[in-house]
Amino acid sequence: MKERVVKGSLFFIVAVVLVSLFSGFAVATEATQFGEYSADGFTYESRCRQCHAIIYGEWEGTMHFNAYLDPFYLEEVKVASADTEGLVDEFCSRCHTPIGVVSGEIPPIDGSEMSDISKLGVQCDFCHVVSGSNGTGNAPFTVTPGDTKWGPFDDSKSAYHDSEYLELYTQSEYCGMCHEVIHPVNGLVIDDTYPTWKNSQYAEDNVICQDCHMTEGITEFKANPGRAGSGAPKREHISSHDIVGANAFIPVMFGAENVADMAIERLQNAATLEITVPEIAASGEEVTIEAAITNSGAGHNIPTGVSEIRQIWLEVMVTDSEGEELYSAGTLDTNGNIESAKIIYNNVLGDNSGNATDSFWLADRVLEDNRIGPKETVIEEHTFILPDDIVYPLKVETNLNYRSAPQYTIDHLFGEGMYEVPVISMNEASNTIYDPAMPPEDRKESTPGFSIFAACMAFILMMYIFK
Ligand code: HEC
Ligand code: HEC
Ligand code: HEC
Ligand code: HEC
Ligand code: HEC
Incomplete structure (x- = not known):
């Protein structure tokens, strides 16, 4: 156990050095370390749900909700841990169960010391206590669990919590904290979603991750008017929390057919x-x-x-x-x-x-x-x-x-x-x-699509005439 901790922190230093070398971002805040907080300092999603029921319903069953309990992840991390003698335990967990890591409950990788809240993956009271970040890649977030919830509004009031605006929430860099995975030892970029976006025309045109993944649009921003919580004012746009990618496999295991359907729709627009x-x-x-x-x-x-x-x-x-x-x-x-x-x-x-x-x-x-x-x-x-x-x-x-x-x-x-x-x-x-x-003029297959369309039109016309 002791040896693992020593190895873990050595590994962490190597990781930090590499991350700062590779991310190319100005140091904003120092990333929250393993075990800095207790899991008791985080609030269960059921509390947030009392006032943010719509947002809760959107998040439930998504891959963020599943990020830790995803059976594919749990199997792969076991193999990764065995292959590296536990060296990657903290690394993998930092994105898949961030509360588990900052509360010092993981490692051990078998989850035997985890509280229930740590198993809830990437959740409300993790994402909204992110109070800063040290760039992108390998989860360099700073979290400050407690009474303040950070978010995209600069005029937000809630009876339950303090609200604070942080620009990061309205930028791709927020997602880029976790959607850029860099091998902690050799620096190979394994998941390049954020850097690829950053080098694309989309970044140039300021079309960010949230525009496609947290609005009513799939390939561009489309407003979703509504209220962000019970008693909250009506706004021209509040973000959708059904943050869906392409995964129609895992959500079904958690009974979230709706999430799988959204992933399919997204794939069909890609x-x-x-x-x-x-x-x-x-x-x-x-x-x-x-x-x-x-x-x-x-x-x-x-x-x-x-x-x-x-x-x-x-x-x-x-x-x-x-x-x-x-x-x-x-x-x-x-x-x-x-x-x-x-x-x-x-x-x-x-x-x-x-x-x-x-x-x-x-x-x-x-x-x-x-x-x-x-x-x-x-x-x-x-x-x-x-x-x-x-x-x-x-x-x-x-x-x-x-x-x-x-x-x-x-x-x-x-x-x-x-x-x-x-x-x-x-x-x-x-x-x-x-x-x-065959003579060229005969090379037209009668398209069934057209005849059905023509029949429908004829039917509608008849209905209209007889009315
Ligand atoms: C910097 C954050 C980060 C780290 C570190 C990280 N992951 Fe992930 N992982 C992600 C993200 C983001 C996805 C989703 C990407 C996608 O859907 O293609 C993901 C997806 C996965 C998946 C696919 C799950 C599925 O259901 O399709 C597996 C398996 C996985 N990770 C295992 C690991 C293992 C094992 C490690 C450690 C060696 C690790 N991850 C480290 C962020 C991370
Ligand atoms: C992956 C991180 C993530 C998770 C998980 C998450 N949020 Fe958010 N949330 C965001 C981001 C990013 C924004 C701002 C998006 C924007 O403005 O484009 C946001 C916006 C909000 C807002 C402001 C209103 C709005 O919708 O724009 C509220 C309220 C909110 N989230 C509550 C919640 C609650 C409650 C949960 C859990 C059910 C939750 N969030 C889960 C990242 C997250
Ligand atoms: C008692 C009701 C209530 C509870 C419980 C509650 N909220 Fe809120 N929250 C609100 C209201 C009302 C707003 C204002 C929304 C607006 O400004 O449009 C709000 C705003 C927010 C915002 C936006 C902050 C900003 O400045 O952008 C976030 C993020 C948020 N809540 C997260 C959470 C999280 C996470 C939880 C659970 C830990 C939670 N809330 C629990 C009522 C509540
Ligand atoms: C122009 C719209 C658009 C933008 C901007 C965008 N995405 Fe996507 N994203 C999509 C579409 C469409 C899909 C489905 C096709 C696919 O799987 O790549 C998708 C899929 C994904 C997936 C699942 C990938 C897979 O193949 O398994 C992840 C993870 C993801 N996006 C994350 C992000 C992140 C993080 C950002 C910002 C750095 C981002 N997206 C920016 C449209 C967008
Ligand atoms: C704390 C780390 C973290 C942050 C911050 C984060 N994600 Fe994720 N995200 C993950 C992990 C981990 C997974 C994969 C879970 C799995 O596959 O087991 C994931 C999954 C996804 C998926 C589903 C991919 C699929 O294959 O269907 C999408 C889409 C996505 N994230 C987009 C975003 C966007 C957009 C943001 C910013 C608003 C964001 N994420 C912020 C960690 C994070």
């Missing part, structure tokens, strides 16, 4: 997909399908965060009019693993011998980076030879998919058959290839 195929092609000919994928909606890479674990890939399926499969890529095998995808849009980390690893605490280099940058377009090509005996027209269908982790990773951690990682279609596109022998 990217566009356009495909180009030859209009005609004959048996024996080489056919190339070109797909253009654009990160049109995210202020950072897609995927971002622990992107070495996330998967985005294009599924391609070419069939003839009798349903015969002529070409496919990116489909799932019977074990739920991706078959013959051309590219997986994520990044691959390597350990110190250059071997690929998903265990980012062991990583010291980036082997590959296929993520799609903000506003970036990538082109993916699929080429194949058209077989004989096909029945025209041919249908080309493509699907851009996302999932939070490879199925084998989850099977390995939890046992096969325990959880199925949902595959979410971010966007789809399809097109048709015709028989070269």
